[in-house]
Amino acid sequence: MSNNQYFKGIDKIKFEGKASDNPLAFKYYNPDQLVAGKTMREHFKFAIAYWHSFCGQGADPFGAGTQNFPWDSNSDPLQAAKDKADAAFEFITKMGFDYFCFHDYDLIQEGNSLAESEKRLETITDYIKEKQKESGVKLLWGTANCFSNPRYMNGAATNPDFNVVAYAGAQVKLALDATMKLNGENYVFWGGREGYISLLNTDMGREQDHMARFLTMAKDYARAQGFKGTFFIEPKPMEPSKHQYDFDAATSIGFLHKYGLQDDFKLNIEVNHATLAQHTFEHELTVAANDNMLGSIDANRGDYQNGWDTDQFPNNVEETARAMMVFLKAGGLQGGGVNFDAKIRRNSTDLEDLFHAHIGGADTFARGLLVAEKVLNDNAFSSFIQNRYASFNDGKGSQFEQGKLTLQDLYAIASTNKSGINAISGKLELLENILNNHI
Ligand code: XLS
Ligand code: NI
Ligand code: NI
Numbered sequence: 001m002s003n004n005q006y007f008k009g010i011d012k013i014k015f016e017g018k019a020s021d022n023p024l025a026f027k028y029y030n031p032d033q034l035v036a037g038k039t040m041r042e043h044f045k046f047a048i049a050y051w052h053s054f055c056g057q058g059a060d061p062f063g064a065g066t067q068n069f070p071w072d073s074n075s076d077p078l079q080a081a082k083d084k085a086d087a088a089f090e091f092i093t094k095m096g097f098d099y100f101c102f103h104d105y106d107l108i109q110e111g112n113s114l115a116e117s118e119k120r121l122e123t124i125t126d127y128i129k130e131k132q133k134e135s136g137v138k139l140l141w142g143t144a145n146c147f148s149n150p151r152y153m154n155g156a157a158t159n160p161d162f163n164v165v166a167y168a169g170a171q172v173k174l175a176l177d178a179t180m181k182l183n184g185e186n187y188v189f190w191g192g193r194e195g196y197i198s199l200l201n202t203d204m205g206r207e208q209d210h211m212a213r214f215l216t217m218a219k220d221y222a223r224a225q226g227f228k229g230t231f232f233i234e235p236k237p238m239e240p241s242k243h244q245y246d247f248d249a250a251t252s253i254g255f256l257h258k259y260g261l262q263d264d265f266k267l268n269i270e271v272n273h274a275t276l277a278q279h280t281f282e283h284e285l286t287v288a289a290n291d292n293m294l295g296s297i298d299a300n301r302g303d304y305q306n307g308w309d310t311d312q313f314p315n316n317v318e319e320t321a322r323a324m325m326v327f328l329k330a331g332g333l334q335g336g337g338v339n340f341d342a343k344i345r346r347n348s349t350d351l352e353d354l355f356h357a358h359i360g361g362a363d364t365f366a367r368g369l370l371v372a373e374k375v376l377n378d379n380a381f382s383s384f385i386q387n388r389y390a391s392f393n394d395g396k397g398s399q400f401e402q403g404k405l406t407l408q409d410l411y412a413i414a415s416t417n418k419s420g421i422n423a424i425s426g427k428l429e430l431l432e433n434i435l436n437n438h439i
Pocket of ligand 1: 103143191232270
């Protein structure tokens, strides 16, 4: 159980700055550096995703896993889970990150019965609680994997069979218990199977009512146990379902409001889910932020030549800078952080690749943040949007905003307008240049 068992020869990753040629050092992510009034560490609350980094073997629909993780060799599920926890905590500590995120059965293999699973979770969370104490590593959020087991092939909370809904309820109860035991700051619902393959066999309205009922029960249970954190819905339009009910930020916000869940739930926005929904990352963040729903981020990126959830590590500085502009304007995240929901490629098979991936991801976010701060402080840029809407600042425009005009008033104003309508440039090329000049 030493702290230097799996990633031998790699020390704690340090910030060395842009001039460093050490591949195992941060070039931009300097945890203690102040940006816009907070340290980078506080802005981001970087988290490691247990599933991609320590469970995912690199299997794809065309072939078996390629990874030979040394923590995966024990055939006893409890010992294997402990070995994995040792590897995870060694890694997180060496990265210098403060947080991790998990699904229940990332921590330990699901048992053959609910009772067996419960016992296993009990044991492994005891072990992980100790590791948290030793290392100071915190839990950003927990969640339940209600999508992998075949019992969920027709959905979990939205399954047409009540017995499956009840089973999912039991599983979420145990996942909430585990999250609270490990002092989780938040809890996530991602509904991979909460959707449909065809409306020929689906009562969508009834399924959505069921989902809302289920979320309400989960929230009520956790609150009754004293859980103070935030619940996050993680929107995604499809995959594995053909159509998922939490399609995108706007759809999810509408759903939460319809069922009165908007005060306890916020959104966890994932980059690659935004692009799958034909949106940009900055679009989804903006929709969430406008409704005060920007809870947390799952950081990754898609591949723009194909259309699935490739979950690559972030490395696009411009995309991240645009996102960080929204992030800074919104005043950061409501309780969440930046979780690297990303995986190394199937043919990245050296243990150190996991370090390169997370170093690059953290540096990309740090660069994005630094660029965003500069752009927002650039008067040529920030005054532009304000001026663009100046016609609403006083006179009839201001009365319009305040709800003091009728449609007939608009008719009268348009009819008597002597100066006509002038072309006002949107100046996009200029603004793009300003952004690029700060990169
Ligand atoms: C899958 C999701 C998943 C959630 C947690 O696409 O991103 O990993 O983050 O269940
Ligand atoms: Ni995803
Ligand atoms: Ni995710």
